[in-house]
Amino acid sequence: MIGMEPVLMEDLERYCFLSKLTGNHNADYPVYVCVVGRMDKEANRYRYTLKMQKNEEWRTVCELEKPGVLLFLDADTLLLSGVKSTDAPAQPNSAQTRFSTFLCSTEEWKETFTLSLKTTDVQRLTKTQLLIKAEIQLEAADAYALDPEQAEAWQKTQHENADYTVLEELPWCADGRGVIQGKRMRLFVYDTLTTELFPLTDPRMNCGSVSACPELGKALFTGMTYGRKASQREGLYCFDAQTGSVTTLIEEGVYRRIKEPRFVSGTIVFSATDGLRYGKNESLNFYTLNPDTGAVTLLAKLDDPLGSSIVTDCRLSSGSAVKTDGTSLYFTMTQGWTTPLFQLDLKGNLRRVLDFNGSIDDFDVTGQTVRFIGQRAHRLQEIEQAQLPQGKLTSLTDWNADALADRDVIQPRYLSFHSGGRQIDGWVLTPWHYDPSQRYPAVLEIHGGPNTTYGEVFHxxxxxxxxxxxxxxxxxxxxxxxxxxxxxxxxxxxxxxDYQNLTDFLDEAIQAYPAIDPKRIAVSGGSYGGFMVNWMIGHTHRFACAISQRSIANFMTIYGLSDFGYYFVRDQLSADPLNEQDQARLWRHSPLRYAGQVKTPTLFLHSEDDHRCSISEGLQMFTALSDRGVPTRMVCFKGEHHELSRSGKPLHRLRRFAEIQRWLDRYCPVNAVSESVFPGEEGC
Known part of the structure; x- marks a missing residue:
């Protein structure tokens, strides 16, 4: 477009990243809040602000240290954590959480209470009680209740042992959290009147999904109790605030996964899978449970995952995929390359109530009005609104409008093809100022997962x-x-x-777009995509260069070093890493086995604190290629984990882009001598 510039690397600093869209669910006095994050390159961090809409106008309420708890206690009172204070800035790894309240009508602030807990979630249980989810250490499970002298003694012990890491259980690490030996997510109840805090769950239980129902004074939660090894099979439990009792609804081990339990018109609804057909990633079904008889009834069978699995690097976090208005469930589900919104009632009637050609990253339903954070091919995240079912979409914000106002955003062109007897969805972004008579290099991008998906959203x-x-x-x-x-x-x-699909797609793209120079094609991918890059360079020499990120080289070391390795490898590779015969199978599927055949110049990008795909994976491939004399380079990012490309520190994200561009400039340059494309030409 005339007068427009292409999207540049540093444009990332312009973008607003939206999360935690929350409404007060009051049709007469609607109030909404949303967290907006932006890069601060100078400070090498993200700056967060809380925005509020009332009377149709959005305004900034405060600055936040980081996105924390956002909870409407009533239609006018917002409870939140992480409010930035000039008096006493929060420490990054503090075991304390400060809470404040904000009256939306008068805009009055009040610092209400501080808990000696690393709080991750808060929900309203009764008029005066809050349900608290927080991280604890088993060896100091009651640290929240220590008096100052006891707390000082505990801190002294921690300091004396700071140089040692002792491991006694699996999992011993978690990506984004580091070493989690002896750590659990525990539930507590906090009384706002008496300020009493008491634990709800056994310290050995690791709590997962939590959902409180203030109207009933009850809460549902999932969890698994373990000592040496977590089974990864949660149970379902119910807490009754009136009696103070916890009831086991479903024993641990019955289901492979249990998520998103909710009370709907007093009925218990939850999503779960036994994983018998498709393993740990099998889609969850919705069930109802009779607490008196324990009878479980299938409510809706699903064949796709809840929430948005659409890949983008312009989302810092997503909200819960399941919400309830008290009488129905509302949820998003990835279908094709979109995330429509569905409604499910207690009779099992499932309705698709909103189509959206993009990704719904978070949403809130009040009556027949849905508001959501959405992103599409031509635009970044904004808040949109529609009346259900299938009402017209209205944009409520334009916070990212200026970021792309003078940028020529290239629209993805759909390219469907067949491979291995299946129809495969693909897309092509053409070069800026594309001229079909010229030659251009290309980059084949491969997503992670593998259980994610590309779609028509801004990347x-x-x-x-x-x-x-x-x-x-x-x-x-x-x-x-x-x-x-x-x-x-x-x-x-x-x-x-999967490898065949990708090579067939590449052939299809070259045929559909003869301007692609087959001698200047690079391949890039991260996580599973990094595995596939490592795999492809060991099986073909067609690429000018490769960029392998947070990759997999060896499934035996993934078994021993990844946070989910001890159950992922058995499930996804259908092999037992401790069985000699199965070890041969794992080696056959490991890219490192084929490293001796690699000739492709390869850049490896890894985070030093990645506990999903350990830095050792990249180092194994780097060593093998270097040993063979293949041009290679490895860049390691300190203080980053598996999410570097999506939520890493600003300078690190920009350095990553710069490394990719330098590698492409060297081995797959744009400014090579171009040649005209003639009908029937076989390529350079």
């Missing part, structure tokens, strides 16, 4: 590459979600049909 890295003059090619091979569990299931077949 900064892809737009940046297109702006630099590259074709950007991306598709959803078998293993991707949104096409049903059978399509998403590649257990025991990593590097087989």
């Amino acid at each position: 900064h890295e892809m737009q940046m590459l297109a702006g630099k003059g590259y074709f950007v090619l991306f598709c959803n091979p078998v293993g991707s979600v949104g096409r049903g569990d059978a399509f998403a299931d590649i257990r025991g077949r990593y590097g087989c049909e």
Whole structure:
């Protein structure tokens, strides 16, 4: 477009990242709040503000240290944590959480209470009681109740042992949290009148999903209790505030996964899977449970995952995929490459109540009005509104409008093809100022997961590459979600049909766009995408260069070093890493086995604190390629984990882009001598 510039690497600093959209659920006095994050390059962090809408106007309420608790105690009173204070700034790893209240009508602030807990969630249980979810240490499970002298003694002991890490259980680490030996998520009840805090769950239980119902004075929660090894099979429990009792509704081990329990018109509804057909990633079904008889009844069978699995690098966090208005469930689900909104009632009637060609990252339903944080192909996150069912969409914010106002955003072009007897969805971003008579390099992007999906949403890295003059090619091979569990299931077949889909897509793209120079094609991907990059360079020499990020090289070391390795490998590779015969199978599916065949110049990008795909994975490939004399480079990012490309520190994210661009400039340059494309030309 005339007068427009391409999307640039540093444009990331312009973007607003939206999260935690929360309403007071009062139709007569509607109030909404939302957290908005922006990069601060100078401070190398994100700055967060809380915005509030009342009387149709959005305004900034306060600055936040980080997104924390946002909870309406009533229609006018907002409870929140993480409010930025100039008097006593919060410490990054503090075990204390400060809470404040904000009266929306008068805009009065009050610092209400502080808990000696690292709080992660708060829900209203009764008029005076709050349900608190917080991280605790088993060896000091009652640290919240210590007097000052006892707390000082505990801190002294911690300091004396700071140089030692003792591991006694699995999992011993978690990506984004580091070493979690002896750590659990525990539930507490806090009385706002008496200021009494008492534990609700056994300290050995690790609590998962939590949902309180103030109208009933009850709470549902999932959890698993363990000593040496977590089974990864949660139970379902109910707490009654009136009696003070906890009832086991479903024993641990019955289901592979239990998520999102809710009270709907007094009935217990939850989502779960036994994983018998498709393993740990099998889609969850909705069930009802009779607490008197323990009878469980299937309410709705699903074949796609809850929430948005659409890949983007312009989302810092997502909200809960399941909400209730008291009489029905509302939830998002990834179908194809979109996340429509569904309504489910207690009779099992499932309705698709809102279509949205993009990603719904968070939503709130009040009556027949839904508001959500959405993003599409041509725009970044904004808050949108619709009347259900299928009402017209109205944009309520334009916080990201200026960021792209003078940018020429390249629209993805859909490219469907067949591979391995399946129809596969793919897309192409053409280079900025695309001229079909010229030759251009291309980058094949491969998503992580594999149980995620590409869609038609804004992706900064892809737009940046297109702006630099590259074709950007991306598709959803078998293993991707949104096409049903059978399509998403590649257990025991990593590097087989998925590899074929990707090579077929590349051939299809070259045929559809003859301007692609087949000698200047790079491949890039992270996590599962990094595995596939490592796999592809060991099986073909067609790429000019490769960029392997947070990758997998060896499934035996993934078993021993990844936070989910001890159950992921058995499930996804259909092999027991402690069985000699199965070890041979794991080696066959490990890219490192084929490293001796690699000739492709490869850049490895890894985070030093990545506990999902350990830095050792990249180091193994880097060592093998360097040993063979293959041009290679490895860049390690200190203080980052698996989410570097999506939520890493600003300077680190920008350095990552710079490393990618330098590698492409060297081995897959835009400014090579271009040649005209003639009908029937076979390529350079």
